[in-house]
Amino acid sequence: MFRVKKTKIPTVILKDFQKFASGYTKVHKEPDGPCVKTEIPGPKSKALFKELSDIQQCGSVNLFTDYEKSVGNYIADADGNILLDTYTQISSLPLGYNHPELLNTFSNDSNIRALVNRPALGVFPGIDWPQKLRDVLLSVAPKGCNQVMTMMCGACSVESAFKAAFIWYCTNKRGGKTTFSDEELKSVMDNKAPGAPKLAIMSFKAPLLQGAFHGRTFGALATTRSKPIHKLDFPSFDWPCAIFPHYKYPLEEHKRENEEQDKKSLAHVCELFEKWEKKGIPVAGVIVEPIQSEGGDNHASPEFFQQLQAICASKCAALILDEVQTGCGPTGKMWCHEHFNLPSPPDLVTFSKKMLTGGYYARPEFKPPQAYRIFNTWMGDPSKLILLEQVLKVIKTEKLLDLVQCTGKVLKCGLHELECEFPDKINSVRGRGTFLAFDATSPEMRDKIMGNLKKNGVLGGVCGTTSVRLRPALTFAPKHAEIFLDILKKSLQQIK
Numbered sequence: 259m260f261r262v263k264k265t266k267i268p269t270v271i272l273k274d275f276q277k278f279a280s281g282y283t284k285v286h287k288e289p290d291g292p293c294v295k296t297e298i299p300g301p302k303s304k305a306l307f308k309e310l311s312d313i314q315q316c317g318s319v320n321l322f323t324d325y326e327k328s329v330g331n332y333i334a335d336a337d338g339n340i341l342l343d344t345y346t347q348i349s350s351l352p353l354g355y356n357h358p359e360l361l362n363t364f365s366n367d368s369n370i371r372a373l374v375n376r377p378a379l380g381v382f383p384g385i386d387w388p389q390k391l392r393d394v395l396l397s398v399a400p401k402g403c404n405q406v407m408t409m410m411c412g413a414c415s416v417e418s419a420f421k422a423a424f425i426w427y428c429t430n431k432r433g434g435k436t437t438f439s440d441e442e443l444k445s446v447m448d449n450k451a452p453g454a455p456k457l458a459i460m461s462f463k464a465p466l467l468q469g470a471f472h473g474r475t476f477g478a479l480a481t482t483r484s485k486p487i488h489k490l491d492f493p494s495f496d497w498p499c500a501i502f503p504h505y506k507y508p509l510e511e512h513k514r515e516n517e518e519q520d521k522k523s524l525a526h527v528c529e530l531f532e533k534w535e536k537k538g539i540p541v542a543g544v545i546v547e548p549i550q551s552e553g554g555d556n557h558a559s560p561e562f563f564q565q566l567q568a569i570c571a572s573k574c575a576a577l578i579l580d581e582v583q584t585g586c587g588p589t590g591k592m593w594c595h596e597h598f599n600l601p602s603p604p605d606l607v608t609f610s611k612k613m614l615t616g617g618y619y620a621r622p623e624f625k626p627p628q629a630y631r632i633f634n635t636w637m638g639d640p641s642k643l644i645l646l647e648q649v650l651k652v653i654k655t656e657k658l659l660d661l662v663q664c665t666g667k668v669l670k671c672g673l674h675e676l677e678c679e680f681p682d683k684i685n686s687v688r689g690r691g692t693f694l695a696f697d698a699t700s701p702e703m704r705d706k707i708m709g710n711l712k713k714n715g716v717l718g719g720v721c722g723t724t725s726v727r728l729r730p731a732l733t734f735a736p737k738h739a740e741i742f743l744d745i746l747k748k749s750l751q752q753i754k
């Protein structure tokens with residue numbers, strides 16, 4: 259059993275820390291720490307891997323999870339190993355495993371009915387659906403976005419937000435007219451203009467690094483710029499890709515260079531708007547992650563986002579903020595873009611992961627003028643909204659956004675200490691709330707760190723080419739941060 263050593267926490271953080279130091283074990287009955295009994299993967303995991311790989315390509319499988327034994331911030335695997343989970347199902351578990359409030363959710367009949375009678379929401383929504391949308395999704399809507407559509411996953415939320423942007427753009431081009439010409443109606447059936455117009459969505463890549471990730475469906479994939487393997491063999495659109503700022507850390511010491519990075523990126527955005535206009539493929543929208551996540555936790559300043567919004571407005575293009583990974587609290591605010599003080603609300607905001615349902619919020623002008631334009635059979639799942647309602651209740655009653663901020667300070671402070679102690683191994687600690695990352699000095703170094711973390715009882719995540727990202731649940735408390743930091747220290751010490 260891993261023993262917790264005391265980590266030095268600065269007194270400024272200590273006051274906040276004490277507020278949250280206890281409490282979560284009582285609710286979750288979590289273990290005191292990780293417990294690693296076998297190599298990972300152990301014999302049972304290896305047998306399961308063999309069984310699964312006879313049926314499908316499963317090279318991406320990390321470990322086989324025992325969902326009955328996983329609890330709170332701890333994930334249990336098939337071999338009985340218990341790991342502190344800082345990755346939480348690719349950042350998609352808001353409250354950790356088996357939270358009692360969620361386990362109780364389906365103990366009432368009406369909620370079971372919602373589970374059993376899955377509706378085609380666009381055609382036969384339940385009598386409680388408008389109120390549910392208001393009580394749950396609109397209760398946490400980004401300011402100024404009073405429209406919401408539900409979807410199944412992150413990629414189809416992005417895909418649908420693109421369609422909303424194109425509909426809005428084309429309706430504006432028609433001067434607000436909501437009928438179509440005969441030529442449009444005919445040409446669209448041959449995938450040709452003017453019915454299927456040549457239009458583009460701009461996304462971002464990072465210089466020398468991986469870039470944006472917006473999903474793997476065709477439209478979303480055309481804007482994904484993280485890894486070639488996601489895109490190979492699939493036909494795609496000729497859509498522009500602007501350079502995202504590439505910051506140096508710590509931010510306070512590189513203010514001037516980082517401002518230059520913002521300027522360079524924004525100039526490139528403007529250049530691409532012009533270039534694609536000349537090509538006859540005008541840019542109807544720009545999609546951007548508030549923190550470019552899969553691409554390596556690449557950050558940009560509030561000023562960058564404010565200016566990007568102004569550029570989009572001046573070009574009559576929609577600004578789509580992809581909050582699939584950053585949304586629902588991990589940065590210490592419900593939506594990461596709240597950190598940016600945007601002068602006006604974003605046009606469209608996509609969500610999924612911790613929100614449990616996919617979808618997008620939008621300003622009122624993005625409501626399509628005709629039915630069936632953004633549509634599919636299920637359009638989400640009411641049972642996910644029932645779970646989300648509980649999640650939002652717990653976030654509020656347990657003050658989880660405050661907890662995220664407090665734990666984030668403990669984690670960041672500890673990571674800064676470690677980057678000073680091991681400069682030959684890690685650097686560039688960055689992030690907001692518990693949405694944190696650091697870089698290893700090489701991809702090989704990162705592999706060693708990740709291997710040691712797992713051996714020592716921490717399940718971690720990576721992004722970009724050399725980054726380690728933290729994506730714990732919102733219930734990750736300072737005591738979990740202490741355990742993580744001690745294990746990370748031990749893991750770094752073990753690398754000779």
Ligand SMILES: Cc1ncc(COP(=O)(O)O)c(C=O)c1O
Nearest residue numbers: 411412413471472473580582583
């Ligand atoms: C920012 C962002 N957008 C979209 C997606 C796609 O979501 P999904 O995997 O649910 O399709 C992801 C997934 O990691 C993401 O991080």
